[in-house]
Amino acid sequence: MKHARLGPVSALALLILALPVGAQQTATRVAPGSVPEFGTMWTFDAPPLDYWQARYGFRPDQTWLDHLRLAAVRLPGCSSSFVSEDGLVATNHHCARSCLAAVSPPETNYLRTGFLAETRDQEVRCPGTYLDQLVSIEDVTAEIRGAITTTTNAEQVAQRDAAVQATQTACEKESGLRCQVVALYNGGMYSVYTYRRYDDVRLVFAPEQEAAAFGGDPDNFTFPRFDLDVSFMRAYEDGQPLHPQHWLSWSEAGAAEGEAVFVVGNPGSTGRMLTLAQMEYLRDVTYPASLADYQRRLDVLRALSAESPDAARRYETTILGIENSYKATNGYLTGLLDEGIMARKAAFERDFRARIEADPALRAQYGSAWDEIAGAQLELATFAPQSRYYAMGGSTLLSRALTVVRLARQAALPEARRLPGWNAQALERARQGLSRDPSVDEALEIRQLTAWLAAARAELGDTDALVRVLLRGRSPEAAAETLVKESLLADAAQLKALVEGGIQAVDGCVDPMVAAAREVEAAASGYLKRAADLNTVISGNTEKLGQAIFAAYGTALPPDATFTLRISDGVVKGFPYNGTIAPYKTSFYGLYARSAEFDDRPPFQLTERWKMAETKVDLKTPMNFVSTGDIIGGNSGSPVVNRAGEVVGLVFDGNIEMLPNRFIFTDEVSRCVSVHSLAITEALRKVYGAAHIADELQRARR
Amino acid sequence: MKHARLGPVSALALLILALPVGAQQTATRVAPGSVPEFGTMWTFDAPPLDYWQARYGFRPDQTWLDHLRLAAVRLPGCSSSFVSEDGLVATNHHCARSCLAAVSPPETNYLRTGFLAETRDQEVRCPGTYLDQLVSIEDVTAEIRGAITTTTNAEQVAQRDAAVQATQTACEKESGLRCQVVALYNGGMYSVYTYRRYDDVRLVFAPEQEAAAFGGDPDNFTFPRFDLDVSFMRAYEDGQPLHPQHWLSWSEAGAAEGEAVFVVGNPGSTGRMLTLAQMEYLRDVTYPASLADYQRRLDVLRALSAESPDAARRYETTILGIENSYKATNGYLTGLLDEGIMARKAAFERDFRARIEADPALRAQYGSAWDEIAGAQLELATFAPQSRYYAMGGSTLLSRALTVVRLARQAALPEARRLPGWNAQALERARQGLSRDPSVDEALEIRQLTAWLAAARAELGDTDALVRVLLRGRSPEAAAETLVKESLLADAAQLKALVEGGIQAVDGCVDPMVAAAREVEAAASGYLKRAADLNTVISGNTEKLGQAIFAAYGTALPPDATFTLRISDGVVKGFPYNGTIAPYKTSFYGLYARSAEFDDRPPFQLTERWKMAETKVDLKTPMNFVSTGDIIGGNSGSPVVNRAGEVVGLVFDGNIEMLPNRFIFTDEVSRCVSVHSLAITEALRKVYGAAHIADELQRARR
DSSP: OOOOOOOSSOOOOSOOOOOOTTGGGGOOOOOTTSOOTTOSOEETTSOOHHHHHHHHSOOOOHHHHHHHHHHEEEETTEEEEEOSTTOEEEEOGGGSHHHHHHHOOTTOOHHHHOEEOSSGGGOEEOTTOOEEEEEEEEEOHHHHHHTOOOOSHHHHHHHHHHHHHHHHHHHHHHHSSEEEEEEEGGGTEEEEEEEEEEOEEEEEEEOOHHHHTTTHHHHTTOSSOOOOOOEEEEEEETTEEOOOSOOOOBOSSOOOTTOEEEEEEOOOOOOTTOOHHHHHHIIIIIHHHHHHHHHHHHHHHHHHHTTOHHHHHHHHHHHHHHHHHHHHHHHHHHHHHOHHHHHHHHHHHHHHHHHHHHSHHHHHHHTTHHHHHHHHHHHHHHTHHHHHHTTOTTSHHHHHHHHHHHHHHHHTSOGGGSOTTOSHHHHHHHHHHHTSOOOOOHHHHHHHHHHHHHHHHHHHOTTOHHHHHHHTTSOHHHHHHHHHHHOSTTOHHHHHHHHHHHHHHHHHOOOHHHHHHHHHHHHHHHHHHHHHHHHHHHHHHHHHHHHHHHHHHGGGSOOOOOSSOEEEEEEBOOEEETTEEEOSEEEHHHHHHHHHHTTTOTTSOOOHHHHHHTTTSOTTSEEEEEEOOOOOTTOTTOEEEOTTOOEEEEEEEEOGGGGGGGTSOOOSSOOEEEEEHHHHHHHHHHTSOOHHHHHHHHHSOO | OOOOOOOSSOOOOSOOOOOOTTGGGGOOOOOTTSOOTTOSOEETTSOOHHHHHHHHSOOOOHHHHHHHHHHEEEETTEEEEEOSTTOEEEEOSTTSHHHHHHHOOTTOOHHHHOEEOSSGGGOEEOTTOOEEEEEEEEEOHHHHHHTOOOOSHHHHHHHHHHHHHHHHHHHHHHHSSEEEEEEEGGGTEEEEEEEEEEOEEEEEEEOOHHHHTTTHHHHTTOSSOOOOOOEEEEEEETTEEOOOSOOOOBOSSOOOTTOEEEEEEOOOOOOTTOOHHHHHHIIIIIHHHHHHHHHHHHHHHHHHHTTOHHHHHHHHHHHHHHHHHHHHHHHHHHHHHOHHHHHHHHHHHHHHHHHHHHSHHHHHHHTTHHHHHHHHHHHHHHTHHHHHHTTOOSSHHHHHHHHHHHHHHHHTSOGGGSOTTOSHHHHHHHHHHHTSOOOOOHHHHHHHHHHHHHHHHHHHOTTOHHHHHHHTTSOHHHHHHHHHHTOSTTOHHHHHHHHHHHHHHHHHOOOHHHHHHHHHHHHHHHHHHHHHHHHHHHHHHHHHHHHHHHHHHGGGSOOOOOSSOEEEEEEBOOEEETTEEEOSEEEHHHHHHHHHHTTTOTTSOOOHHHHHHTTTSOTTSEEEEEEOOOOOTTOTTOEEEOTTOOEEEEEEEEOGGGGGGGTSOOOSSOOEEEEEHHHHHHHHHHTSOOHHHHHHHHHSOO
């Protein structure tokens, strides 16, 4: 799964408002049997026991919940879990990619070859990798709110931040563990999450990248799927394998169709609290522009690739990457263009606003938020093309020209008068960026700039200042060729002199791109400042609405994802696709089929190990399966468990229909995709000669 | 492939207009390399040699074309070809269904078990089956047109029909063969097609229905696909196997990706000459109503099925059938809702109208046709719900009530005053229909009628006469229950008396449905007559436009399908689907995969033969493949040949994206689906113990 938008709790920038007393009493619990549109990323301190009881006839006790919480461990950017009494940790292959690259000896590439420790001696430490085990969750909302005594915005923020810091420090001092205050519902609720960290994590097993990501970019975000996206690590303590108190048994049977299953992991971030106006802006402005941009870049790269096999090889990875971004963005856009999805969102917003309107205190605090957001979005739309093109992203050199000019000008100003974000560190980062190897791919620069100039002229018009300054009456082709060929910005020495020479050097520079940037930088900064101001209005009101949701619904709606531990419920089931039905699972047969059906061409070629294993493996073995669990980037590697708490699979992606779930949860056709537990043990035994790991998984079931 | 709309040349009902001399000189050939929107169903007397040369670098000679034409043979409703020097004929399994049912001995069902003649002795004659080999095509346009000397409509039709008959008779007398005058371009061009008929056709081999139609209704109209939809027959002459002069070699390698291939077969009928107004009517009126009707019936059947396992079994086949109709109709509607497709159609219509407008003679003859069609469609739309509901199709009994009343009243009128279509034969057919077992499924009758009454009330309103007469102030549930339970029409004796008693019996009948039908039959006939008149306007102008197309473009555009032999070109290639890529072929692996992935449940279960053969077959064997050939119902069983004229597969279906090709040909994602030649020989040898047939196919290659 790419495009994970992960991250710890975001810095809260705005006003904290005390919740009116009793507001939570207006909350209603999710109707039993219905699917919550805000999804099912439940926190462990508010599990929806009644909902599960109604939906699955299953009401886990606290022991079951605690066991899952303590067996699950968070990796940087990913999820995982303990799966043996000797501290074995199961996660996705793509969560171990940086470790595989880091520990590959010079002559080998473990991403290509895979990795297997035959013995514990051969288990190799992953630099920088650690596991966070969630030991406890405590509601500290009253504590944080109580610390806020002033009425001015900036002071409230400072008091809140101080209270958060104090709470974390006190918690860490008392527990000797790591503590993090998590702002749920954009600050509607604060919880302190306490983690035990394990920082000696060693690589045990990973298949070849080609088997883990079989089908490559084409099959990414889709199902049916045939990926062994798994890796194993082991936690060590004091140089010995950890014996965790809680670890998950490996299911002998795997998931059956129709079975209820639970995903335990750390979803990164969702956009489910966006208002209709924000979604419309994404639909009508942001995403169409992104897609046009991707398309323009793809057209250029494909045209260049068609000119020589060498160019085709050079641009292949870039093309696949952009194609993937196109696919993801198009998936989001498809959701926003779906009238059914927008109607559901509109219905929710009506209910939400009605609840706020019905309570005078809530109305006074939150009632204007929707219209303020909508107004800001409308205004942003009026100069969106200008904001886009005046950032001068038309080519590497053009972008560099703007950075050179802006760096010189911003550096000459006192910090208070600088553009948003241009503090001392930002200046330093810009300088460092400009000190790297400045060489460029000239042919690509010219083509990209040509296409960008043509697009800018079409969108901004002939009379726009940026268009006039860059084209100076020439065709996009002619202008791009001259601008690129005459630029000094690809020369390290000249660039260095320019950066070090500050405003004087920039003002005297004869580079045509720098000259153009000098002329329009003030206008560009104007657009940037105006957009930043409007985005501040939006983010402030967005935070208000997060709090308003909590005030109106309480924990009946799970909070937006925060890359903290959640438990999502779902059912194992296929879905309608391609005019027929996608099965709930794929099989090893299907892996060999998809390879044969593409004549074993990349990215559908089988690795030698899999070719040799064909006669040994049971081809009926389930490979991947789908369920209606609610996941997003950050959930990678999450264990999928059955009612017995056994691992039936590891989440590694969603189908293409799941992309719109970023905005509103649906489960008619959207599915999360997991590696089946049996695929893992069968492949370990028959393909990878790793029976000892399969034995460790299957040996001691609880 | 279901929903084939097959049939010989339709009876032409309207005015024949002489083509202006020289009109064909305005024709332009299809631009080399472009895809003709009218598709690629070329006639053998106008092969697009320049187009093929430009597109594939392939310019077959007349010998190649003659060989294909003479090796291809038409079956009733299907296509096929000679594939051995001993008269072996290859076609689809579903083209042999009626033969399989007819020749099954009492204790066996060959549809279930399959059929294999181990020796020629065991080859069993298919009753009523014959093969038509197209011996020659001759343009008789001048002859038919020359026979029309009058200026009045009815006389022209009579003269034309007499000329067609005379031409056919003369041809048959001269050749001793079967002759058919085919009206291409709705009469823009007339050709006499001469056939040699082989009427001793014997069944040689058919697999089990479950293997031939693996995936059943869900997978119908889709790809990826895994069907062995093949059967073999043999032509006999004088009790001995025929040794045809022309038969197709079986390809040793099958089709490769990117290869140009040709489909030789008999497409039944297309709707590519429809005007935009006609397509809009289908989009806005016909198809939405059909889908609502299917949905209502499905809702009723599913609700009944949920009530008992017995009911579930009883309605299963009906449900699958309606689901299939829903899928097909929805596929057509999807095409009409596609703005890109409609824009292409609109662009064509603009070009076409401009050509007609540019020529005074053409404008005078054809210029008003579009607006007359559009006007009639608009008027039809004004009473479309009335036309639909006044046909009283709400249940079997209700429909029967209307038939009883109408039969009595029409029979009492002289033929000239009767409703369109109610000639003596129609009266007789109606009487026969009413003499069959009249028993009904009462529960189903009541539920269906309830749903239909509710829909009628919602669409027509409370004050509509039909609604008032049927409901009489009751709820749909109460009305339906009374109407069905009190009806006499399910009783054979009472029904017989009613039919035989004529108007008097009908007028005295106390059956509440008959009473209702008596009250509204006149109004119903009014709607019927009005619709028939408007449809006559439409069909007359549609014929004009067919001739106008020929006048404007000549044979640069292939004629609409007429269930006569065509050759379509295309390329073997996959297509984008499900967020990724569908391969150009499937494999035996994939068959076993799809079965395993549905846990071997119907319609994805493997037959015993295939289960047992798993270790014997080469799982890499290609199963089905896709190409951009242009096909429609009637093409079933068409050989797909390569440049060498070898059979690389047999067409048996299209993917779901091909359904809109009924209206306009596109090849971005639409594909025709064929059984791969290698799947057939591998299955014959390893699954069915029919090496002798594989040998016969592969033995003597030309």
